[in-house]
Amino acid sequence: MSACEQLDTVVTRRLDEYASAVTTPDAPEVALPGGIEIINTEFTPDTLGMKVVFTGTRNDGKVATFETGSFLDNGGVENASDRHDICVSTAGGCTKACRFCSVPYSELGFERLLTAEELVVQTIYTILERNRGASMPNALGFMGNGEPSDNAAVIPAVCYLADKPELNIERVTFSTIGENIAGIGKMARSFAQLDMRTIMQFSLHAADETKRRSIIPGRKPLDKILKAIDGYGEVTGEPVKFNVALMDGTYDFKGFTNASPEDARMLAQILTAPSAVSGNPIRRLLKLSAYNSVPGIPFEPASSVAVEAFVAILAEHGITDIQRFRGSGIEINEQKTIGGFACGQLRATTPNTLAKVHQ
């Protein structure tokens, strides 16, 4: 049985009934399948961003709280056409401890990896709520809580979604820190067979290995990770997107920056190198993300002067095709008890949501 055939038939039937509601716009509210409940829904003040907090109970009784983001503003990507961005979590919390991310340090902590059914339900529910009839293309990002390559359920869930043209899913992007080399290889081989675009986004953040290790945990050397990343691009035919959020350290990380001219030069070297697998020229994409501050996390966005100097150095090396991403939604505001919607902030944080989770 291929990795794409692993969803059992009972689960598939339940999901099929649920998915069919997307194409019947006048259908009454449809019950969520299989032990999944909605705990809370939050909106940004302009309502373009929505965060849904779910809980799910697995067959063994283990509960997970997980969050899904929905963004109707293209996430701030310049010149992007209308579409619905959905940010899916692959776990309740995260086992990694990236220093700039709020997820591992949030009160709820890590609970468990999500099931394929929980992954699919997040997606279908969000389309039903925000894009019923799926008239806009949906762009799915497995970029919420969790590392997608650590969760084997991601493969059958994506295969299921790829087989549902009525959901109008234009593409799926997976964010990875690159540590699970075997998992990345398995995803590449499984997704290469699909008709839907499946893109890998690699969280590089710093081309200097020592610097990167100070903010992203792990043991694998960067050259091995880059081989797995290039392998994904070559097997699927989809150029990998390298993500760099430009930030400066504060208190514990005072003196840290990944936005210096030297950082830009080292990044250019990685982006323009031949494939680490075949030695052939390879296309790599670059996404420069704005860093979204989180109370209690020792980083702040790099200054706009540093960012523009960084971009100018990349241009000197021929890198001008850059996606600039400012992060969707709003940031965590402790005073107003508004939960975060931006990158690295999706975990439930507001007192009223936490109270409902603990009920």
Ligand code: SF4
């Ligand atoms: S950045 Fe991603 S992998 Fe790192 S702690 Fe946050 S959710 Fe986990």
